[in-house]
Amino acid sequence: MNGIRRRADATENRDRIIQAARRVMATADELKLNAVAKQAGVGQGTLYRHFPTRDHLLAELYRHDVDELVAAAPTLLAEHDPITALARWFDRVADYAQVKRGVLAAVEGAVWQDLSAHSHGPIGDALTLLLDAGKADGTVRTDVDARDVILLIGYLSRLDETEANMRGRHLLTIVLDGLRPSQ
Amino acid sequence: MNGIRRRADATENRDRIIQAARRVMATADELKLNAVAKQAGVGQGTLYRHFPTRDHLLAELYRHDVDELVAAAPTLLAEHDPITALARWFDRVADYAQVKRGVLAAVEGAVWQDLSAHSHGPIGDALTLLLDAGKADGTVRTDVDARDVILLIGYLSRLDETEANMRGRHLLTIVLDGLRPSQ
DNA sequence: ACCTGAACACCGTTCAAGT
């Protein structure tokens, strides 16, 4: 996937940064870049060379999870009718949001980036797939797009653990109802 | 309303801080506390004496607007059926969000504070009033509360001006539909 | 009782020097 030629030490440093970042995120709920560099045993400049922005680092950290989320969309569509598939997909997002709060930030960040580049990004594509199926089906209103949904479920990243348990899934139900055609 | 005895210079400084803060917010889209102190011509410590946290300052800055929002709820209810009143109230929130992005931050912040104190805060009370009327009426689902709605409309604070114009009100419609009883 | 502003703490970011 990543055919970039790199010096061996560069590749190793990159890996060490990623692992250090995971360690930092696991303990605290924040990601101080200098702390990551220190943990990784590299200079701060090296971190910036590999990940020019915090979002780049987050995106890499959660690429695996984001990939799973993306891959789930067509699978769910094959197994359920569109609106159910969408509901199930929301469930997965809620799962990630609960266990790894950072996924949401990465999702939002990634979508932002790609929207400005006039593409939709992987998460956006997955959502578009689900929404389009629902629109064709008549179970999803036709005047919504992926970005709308990303915005609506963005509250997930602002809930603490207790509140996520109390309200997270319930609110997704409300959003889902809002996405149905009026009347 | 504020019966606290203060020295004359203290009162004056407080006012100067508030006005300086408004000026700063008007020009930039951010609120650097040291910049406010400088603009106001007071020491940083003075700012902290009057407003221990950034939220305290924001709350004061937008108290007038928040009061208007709160006062609008019963008025709207007297003039319209509950679900329409709620829709109109949303419109007002959207107005504020568009013109003064800070109102939303203040609203969210204020609600947070007061929730933890087991009261609901003025905005929460206004929303509860609207929701209760709708529930009694059968036009609002019974399993939602003010905090749910605050979370759902929180995206408003994350839109830039262009996107606010494109999606702000539209998304409120979707939220409103989600708040209706299912089926 | 209140104010001032130097000083500290903290973090992100850059860049000259080194390998």
Add this chain to the structure above:
DNA sequence: ACCTGAACACCGTTCAAGT
């Protein structure tokens, strides 16, 4: 070609000294 880490910039926050 890549790395290091001192250094800078920036902001929030505190507190000793002053009125």
